[in-house]
Amino acid sequence: MNLLGAFSKVSEGIFCTDAPLVCFSHLRWDFVLQRPQHLMQRFAADRQVFFFEEYIPTDHHLAYLEIHPFAGTMVKAVRPRVPHWWNETQRETALAGLLDELLALNGNRQPILWFYTPLMFAFARHVDAAAVVYDCMDELANFKFAPPQLKAMEQALLARADVVFTGGYSLYEAKRDRHDNLHAFPSSVDAHHFRIARNGQSSPPDQAGIKGPRLGFYGVIDERLDLGLIRDIAAARPDWSFVFLGPVVKISQDDLPRAANIHYLGQKNYAELPTYLSGWDVALMPFALNEATRFISPTKTPEYLAAGRPVVSTGITDVVRSYSDVPGVYIAEDAGSFVDACAAALALRQSSTSWLETVDAVLARSSWDDTARRMRLLIEQSMGGPEPLPAEATAPLAGRTPEQPAPHA
Known part of the structure; x- marks a missing residue:
């Protein structure tokens, strides 16, 4: 037909x-x-x-x-x-x-x-x-x-x-x-929009001074994030920089993990996201496993991959189901395994880009x-x-x- x-x-x-x-x-x-x-x-x-x-x-x-x-x-x-x-x-x-x-x-x-x-x-x-x-x-x-x-x-x-x-x-x-x-x-996913990040963009001024490797997250910062996990992985790897983009909603600024290697850069518009992603080595989804995240299917999963960045996520059901077999996606159960997954993702990022061929084939089957x-x-x-x-x-x-x-x- x-x-x-x-x-x-x-x-x-x-x-x-x-x-x-x-x-x-x-x-x-x-x-x-x-x-x-x-x-x-x-x-x-x-x-x-x-x-x-x-x-x-x-x-x-x-x-x-x-x-x-x-x-x-x-x-x-x-x-x-x-x-x-x-x-x-x-x-x-x-x-x-x-x-x-x-x-x-x-x-x-x-x-x-x-x-x-x-x-x-x-x-x-x-x-x-x-x-x-x-x-x-x-x-x-x-x-x-x-x-x-x-x-x-x-x-x-x-x-x-x-x-x-x-x-x-x-x-x-x-x-x-x-x-x-x-x-x-x-x-x-709007793959064309995020694929710009693969070309190497000049880092925005508020991110340029943050030393690498950079591991980043963008999105609403609320009760769905595992703040304790973020605190623990930042403490475990003080040589890594953690960048968070997005508005803080329904939780207090006082509840956010604070450390010299954690950077909150505020909300950015959609057009700016590929430029920030271009300066990241690994993209993060440190979601808490709770009632608020039980049914989520994060849009950022395919967006991160379209940008050519390995993804490290906690065990969100729909992420595990749809992406756990996709190259460049790592699922972690706790702070220790999350740090290990980030290390593996960094190693992949520094290797060849051949893994992106499979990623692109997957993303080509789903556009807005x-x-x-x-x-x-x-x-x-x-x-x-x-x-x-x-x-x-x-x-x-x-x-x-x-x-x-x-x-x-």
Whole structure:
């Protein structure tokens, strides 16, 4: 079967009408660039995409919308402002009204509603949508400070959703019995963007003075990191430098490990990441093994590899499942084995680059463009589009081994 031809037909079908897509997210558009931004950028190529964020309290006596354009994208971030003294019922009523106003401004065309947080379904459930999509990229109920009503709202969203995606295979397995149109889509990668790091870039000023070898991490610094492990490996190897890029969220700065060889350089934008990676010898994923990380499928795994850097990670289930057999990926159980794995990764980094041939073959099978295309196909089918294509047409490819679950029910 000509899959490219089939995808071309889909692009002319129901999904690619002028109906707007409203994406409800607990993350700000201009925070850390993650899965939502990658996908919405691509969907915005042929339709208006609104990125509806969490409300912001205001001193104004009325609720209103802020619509923020950003350079380099057609996606519009929508930031509702709600009087800070209103109670939950007043807030939800106001948010529902603001959503209706947004849709009215776009001709009241039936929208596609796309959710990253079930909490926002509370004020959007009344909308007559062309399709409802739940892209469950994390088990938010397991995160620190998760609202108690989150699980109940997720159940309500699952009951309404036309199609459900998960951010990894662990999440797929956990939810496979809760929806009959569920599909696993692990992290993809913009390999071209990160491959720039292999060419040798000038180190940014705030990193240039840090002596090598450099071992680095980028991402949100929160309860998912094993701070004790970081402290121990830095103490075990004072001759190595540990670089951390990213915002500190939900934990105190006072809780961060401090040492002469640990360097926190703050949050960097997506465009800057390859330049920093270029100056690293090894990339790290020192995640704690706890409820918050039980179902994660880190996007940074393929990004680090695309940059040509060996990766050392703790035993995150989806990382072990998808990448433990990939050259350049090392899994460690404790501080001692983590240090040993870093030493092995440093040795690999100083050897030939032949290991990257296998890495590139794996990464070539998973791009954000392909993920968006497969998702579009599944949404099209949920909206009454063409008959389903064979599983290989919609299955995420990178990293899945034969013993892993089928990517969708």
